[in-house]
Amino acid sequence: MxxxxxxxxxxxxxxxxxxxxxxxxxxxxxxxxxxxxxxEEGPGTNPEELIAAAHASCFTMALSFALAKEGYADGKLETTAKVTLDKDGDGFTITRSALDLKATIAGIDPAKFEEIAAGAKANCPVSKVLNADITLTHSLNA
Incomplete structure (x- = not known):
């Protein structure tokens, strides 16, 4: 633990x-x-920005380990997460985290990559804890 x-x-x-x-x-x-x-656009950070960074980094690391497990040893993963905060009655709720992934992995089949990426999204601990609609879009440059 x-x-x-x-x-x-x-x-x-x-x-x-x-x-x-x-x-x-x-x-x-x-x-x-x-x-x-x-x-607003004031200086400093905010909880949603921190959650977005946590989600992007967690998913990217999960995908990196999943790719290594499948025998891929070299490449580059770049993930941006956009967390949406919506009004919910008198408060707010995080309703969505959208992951945008750009990957460069030599020799990978696009269908295999999609399978591995979907598994990483499902198994990412931060994805699991978010009670939000989590989407993943990606582009692959082999």
Whole structure:
């Protein structure tokens, strides 16, 4: 079992509040977040951006391991995740995470690649935890 942690603080409340988020590794350390970075174009990060990065990195790593298991040793995977936050009554819900994958893998059959990518999406731990419509589009340059 592996456990990782992150932390957040928020001073003030609502739109006027300001927050900071940090990760156990220190990669994020007191990184700014708040209303402006979440719902406008203000500086800092936001939970949806962090979830998108987590989903993209988790799926890409899952696909990398699935490709290695099938005997592929070289290539490049580039994944972008776009997380959608929709109004839900008085609150909000993450309704979608769209993964856009560009892959360069020498010698792979496109049908085999689609099968491996679908399996990686189904087995990615972050895909499993999201209660959202998860779509995967991809292009393959062999």
């Amino acid at each position: 592996t456990t990782r942690s992150g932390s957040a603080t928020y001073e003030g409340f609502g739109k006027d509040g300001k927050g900071h988020v940090s990760t156990q590794s220190g990669i994020l350390s007191d990184t700014q977040y708040g209303f402006n970075s979440r719902f």
